Amino acid sequence: MPIILAIETSSELASCALLRGVSVLSRVSSGVRTHSQSVLPMIQELLAEAGIALRDCDAIAFGSGPGSFTGVRTACGVAQGLAFGASLPVVPVVTLDAMALACHQQHGAQDVLTVLDARMGEVYWAQYRFGADGSPQAVLAPVLSAPAAVQPQGTPLACGNGLSAYAEAYADTPLARGDAAIMPHAVQIAQLAALAFAAGQTVTAAEAQPLYLRNKIAYTQAERAAMAAAKAAEGGA
Secondary structure, three states: OOOOEEEOOOOOEEEEEEEEOOOEEEEEEEOOOHHHHHHHHHHHHHHHHOOOOHOOOOEEEEEEEEEOOOHHHHHHHHHHHHHHOOHHHHHHHHHHHHHHHHHHHHHOOEEEEEEEEEOOOOOEEEEEOOOOOOEEEEEEEEEEEEEEEEEOOOOOOOOOHHHHHHHHHHHHOHHHOOOOOOOHHHHHHHHHHHHHHHHOOOEEEOOOOOOOHHHHHHHOOOHHHHHHHHHHHHHHO
């Protein structure tokens, strides 16, 4: 079985995991330090606890998104740096896939809907079905939409903090009974990466890229000034 080091920083929760066969070690950091400051110390702790060096790993995995723009860049950048230094392949893992696996593991659901808060009044979401091999297969691919536009097929078990962030949108739907506490975590990133590694689905450090679903991350100062001027003009009309 491969040894996989995984990094996940796409949300407010930063986590790292070291998977060796069926054994997994993990660390979590939330709200104490920025993700960029907490990830490397967590990795050092995991390697020390396991008694191995980075070069003993078979691959570096990271949560590629969707998620926080800064967060997915952090995970990708750290994974690239470690992979370059140790001459290891990289395995990008979709964060919503990892959430679906966590929901399946905790609740035994075969049909899962993941809903992750994307801020700016939107959510990232996708729907999955689990087969006999225990891996998530996308029924509806990850997309970005308004909370009310989430339209699952059938009655999957929903999970993710988008359910609580926009609870009013789901109050009278089956989604309200979902598990809002499930978030992307490095443990599931590592587990999915092990499957991908076994199937030869790796990339080089240079090829590793985040998954962005939102084309417009932030408006420039000039664009904000133009929008403010347009609003002022509308108000004076």
